[in-house]
Amino acid sequence: MSGPAAFGRLVGAGWTLLRNDALLPRELRDLYPPVVLTLSKALHLMAGRQAAQGRPGERLARSLERLGPVAIKLGQLLSTRADIFGAEFAEDLARLKDRLEPFPTAIARAEVEHALGRPIETLYASFGEPVAGASLAQAHEAVLLDGRKVAVKVLRPGIARRVGEDAEVLALAARLIDRWVRPARRLEPRGFAAAVIRAALLELDLRLEAAGCDELGEVMGHDGYMRAPAVVWEGVGKRVLTLEWAQGWPLSDAEALTQPGLDRKLLAVNLIRAFLSQALDHGVFHADLHEGNLFVAAPARLTAVDYGIVGRLSAPERRYLAEILWGFLQRDYPRVAQVHFDAGYVPAGHSVAAFAQALRAVGGPVFGRAASEVPMSRVLTQLFEITALYDMRLRPELVLLQKTMMTVEGVARRIDPDHDIWAAADPVVRRWMLRELSPPARIRRFAEEAQAALRNLARLVENPPRAPVVVTPTLPARPRWLWFVLGALAAGAAFVARGVIG
Structure with missing residues (x-):
């Protein structure tokens, strides 16, 4: 446009x-x-x-x-x-x-046949009316020829053009805000808009969503806090996605939380732990966990659908997140403050101790209190004031994480008004800290780094650089045999370290 x-x-x-x-x-x-x-x-x-x-x-x-x-x-x-x-x-x-206005089923059937390149009757024994309509697609209830009940997601006609137009408008709005609204610049409007636009564009290829669902299904299987529907790969195309039918009630249904035998407290806990275990343990998480994408069944079973937006965290980002959460859980505000500085979230010119004091002012009144007792609007206002006072800027690479954390905490509050997010998070964060920051974990990382160094050294010896190596007069060139000795020592250290930690 x-x-x-x-x-x-x-x-x-x-x-x-x-x-x-x-x-x-x-x-x-x-x-x-x-x-x-x-x-x-x-x-x-x-x-x-x-x-x-x-x-x-x-x-x-x-x-x-x-x-x-x-x-x-x-x-x-x-x-x-x-x-x-x-x-x-x-x-x-x-x-x-x-619950958006659906498009006709006849159009959906034609889209399915075009995307899959086969008559609809060759895959589905029945193909029903739409059961849910979202911003980009709608879902139909269907039955496969082998009798399995499935949900078929079909993109809305013309949605790619509409998303492209919206992306241009959002990018323009971000540029105008960045230029004319000086206080908003620290929120990185251009970076924020770019992150949102990229997420929206990725949602237009349902083959990528199928892969995200399959990957996160494996990740969720490690803890069991949440599950993903199985992908029916023969029913997947760029504009069509077929998944097994999600059991339970959609959380957007008013009656979902009143079904017999439902443990709302455990359900809220499972939601928080599912998100944190995905993000911390695996570095990949479902980034669109609103009520319309969650199905619940008694006693506390959660099934997530719609994997169009998948968030990812690098190893350093996972470590910073875990250490910040752990610091709050331990009420170690100086440590939380230091991690913010180490990560570059707060510019180095500020005082770590003063920032720790500001964090204590936020965390002290809310720690250990039920969600119903915490005025979140006031907490967010205070956090926004602190971020301005300490020149904190929005990190575009963390937009999906922050948005998902806000969504998940809000959904957990609705499920259980007395929910304690800190108590729910503690076991997952504690497990990560013990596994990743314990002495055995440090030895394991040293061993891995030593092995990586040895591999790089071997490649360097086998394929020496063509450009001449400049040797400073004060440091004599080391003979090649010395590199082999150092490599052998590194390999030995790696072997011993692995033996120590099992």
């Missing part, structure tokens, strides 16, 4: 929000400062008749649905945080999770 066209769509998005009184809704005027209150009243004069229809959340949901898939993703995130925006507002946005 050209620049002028993107700008026109951006203006159109603002006009849609304005006409629905979803930009600065009149119901919140008691909370606005004087300048914003005046602006709200002025904008309301331009609102259409539809602005009087429904509550603020309903009007925002209506606006976001018209604005397209990327905007709908934002609404899905907001809908998970009833503790911040209010239960009524979150419920009004809940329809964006899986």
Whole structure:
């Protein structure tokens, strides 16, 4: 899309929000400062008749649905945080999770046949009406020829073009914010937009989602906190995905949490531990865990669907996350502060001790308290003030992690209002710390590094560089036999270390 066209769509998005009184809704005027209150009243004069229809959340949901898939993703995130925006507002946005207007089944059948290159009857004994409609695709209930019940996900017609248009608009908005809103620059609007756009584009190839589902299914099988449906590979194409039917009730259904025999406390604990074990132990996690993508069954069984967005963490990022969580669990705020500096999250010019004091001000009042006793909106406001005070910038590579943590914590709160996130996280974080930072683990890493050094040394000896090696006058060149001796010593150290740690 050209620049002028993107700008026109951006203006159109603002006009849609304005006409629905979803930009600065009149119901919140008691909370606005004087300048914003005046602006709200002025904008309301331009609102259409539809602005009087429904509550603020309903009007925002209506606006976001018209604005397209990327905007709908934002609404899905907001809908998970009833503790911040209010239960009524979150419920009004809940329809964006899986209750969007479906497209005709006849079109879906044609899409399946085109994507798979075969008549639909050669794979499915029956192919039913849509059972869920999301921003990018809809799901149909079907039965395979061998009798297995499956869900068939089909991309919406024209969705690639719509996502491309939304991506241009989001990128333009990020550039404008970065240029004209100086306080927002530390939030890295361009990097944030790029991360969101890339995630949305990857969702347009359902073959990648099938691979993500299969990979995370293996990962989830290690602990059993959550499971993934099995992939029916013969029913997978770029625009079609077939998975075994998820057992239980979708968590977006109001009756899901009232089913007989459900242990809501354990269910919330399993959700937190499932996410943390994926991220910490394996460095890969389901990055779209809102209620519309979770099925629950008694007593505390969780099945996740929709693997279009998969988050990944490098080894250093996993270590920083674990050490920060462990520091909070131990109330070791100086350690938490130091990790932030080590990771580069806080610029080096600030005081570690002063930052630790600020973290204590946030963590002290909430540690060990039930979710229902913690005003999360106030905590987030305080955290935002601290990040500004210490010049902390958004890390684009951590956008999916932070977004998923926020979503998961919000869903856990809804499942169990008295949920204690710290108690739920403790066993997973403690296990990681004992395994990765214990003396045996350090010896194991040394052994691995020694072996890697030996392999590199062997390659260097076998294929010496063509360019002449410059030897400084003060350090005589070492004979080649010395490198073999050093290599043998490294190999011996690796062998001994492996024997020590078993």
